Amino acid sequence: MxxxxxxxxxxxxxxxxxxxxxxxxxxxxxxxxxxxxxxxxxxxxxxxxxxxxxxxxxxxxxxxxxxxxxxxxxxxxxxxxxxxxxxxxxxxxxxxxxxxxxxxFLSGAIAYDSSIRVDALLASKIVWLDAFTTNIDRTFKNTNLLMWHKELWIIDNGASFYFHHSWQNFDASAKTPFKYVKDHVLLSQASELIQADQFAKEHLNDEFFRSLVNLIPDDWLQWNDADENPEEIREIYFQFLKTRLANSEIFLNEAQNARG
Incomplete structure (x- = not known):
């Protein structure tokens, strides 16, 4: 890709x-x-x-x-x-x-029922994704997953990257274990977290992260609560992503312990 x-x-x-x-x-x-x-x-x-x-x-x-x-x-x-x-x-x-x-809009899609079993690697990838992005909102109460054409679809990632609401201690925020993973709706099915981590590290890299942060429109980076200009804000997001990937064992261990 x-x-x-x-x-x-x-x-x-x-x-x-x-x-x-x-x-x-x-x-x-x-x-x-x-x-x-x-x-x-x-x-x-x-x-x-x-x-x-x-x-x-x-x-x-x-x-x-x-x-x-x-x-x-x-x-x-x-x-x-x-x-x-x-x-x-x-x-x-x-x-x-x-x-x-x-x-x-996925017409005819239905909300994912947590009783439905999904592929272990797929579940592990989704848990890994949400731990990586610090997404607190894919729980039994609000799965933010849909079944459409017999496949599992991800929606609603808006409750992630919550470090940007305090906008400080960026490096420390990138190295947090993400304790909310214990509430993840797919955690019990995520038995291949190590494989998911290996897969992610094969597909995510600095080049992708740079292209990704460059996608953020300037219009979304005019913040009253930050001293940085749009390019500086993009750089902080880039460094967060890069650092978090390099230290994925921190949140990976947290997820494995939560499963245990």
Whole structure:
């Protein structure tokens, strides 16, 4: 798989409906390519940092050969939300003007049932991914996994890379064991974590990480709570990814101990 990364950009044409309550308020929408997308909005919850988590986590999952709906940059025009009757949604759309993130809508997909057995290496790769990206939100309560065409698909990586909310001690954050892995919905089935770690180290590298952080739009890196400019912020993400991969035994041991 090439390390040249790119995403299509679509323009949102129609807001269809909100998908669930909660801080991120995702929605089903139709774009100018006539496809439907699950939209994640920059004006919701943790804003652009959540979009960055979705982008980085999703593209790493793809690099590891996992199934994830196509990610697209989704542009919202300035006038898009003015006719929306719901004031909360209208405000969300107003504050989300510009570039957002969409995931291709998997029509007919159903939520993963934790009683379903999956391939041990697949489960291990997903657990490894979430420990690597520090994703706290793939639990029995909220699996963020779908079954579609008899395959397991990953959705919703927005609760990962939580170090960027405090934005300090970057090197130390990259070397954390990730204690939340004990709550992972697939941990009990992840009996091939060492093989998953070896696979990841064969497929992830500095070149990929550099291309990945360069995917983050400048528009998502204008932070009021950071002194760094966009290029400096990208460099911090790059160093986090590089350091965390080099020290994967830290979170790998935590996951193995949690299984024990």
């Amino acid at each position: 090439t390390n040249d990364l790119s995403l299509r950009t679509v323009t949102v044409m129609r807001y269809i409906l909100p998908l669930r309550e909660g801080g991120s308020l995702p929605a089903l929408a139709e774009a100018d390519d006539d496809f439907k997308y699950v939209l994640k909005f920059r004006g919701a919850g943790h804003g652009v940092k959540m979009l960055i988590s979705e982008l980085l986590g999703g593209m790493i999952a793809l690099k590891l050969g996992l199934q994830i709906p196509e990610l697209v940059f989704a542009n919202l025009d300035v006038d898009f939300g003015r006719m929306e009757a719901d004031e909360e949604i209208q405000d969300l759309l107003k504050f989300s003007e510009g570039l957002n993130l969409g995931l291709h």
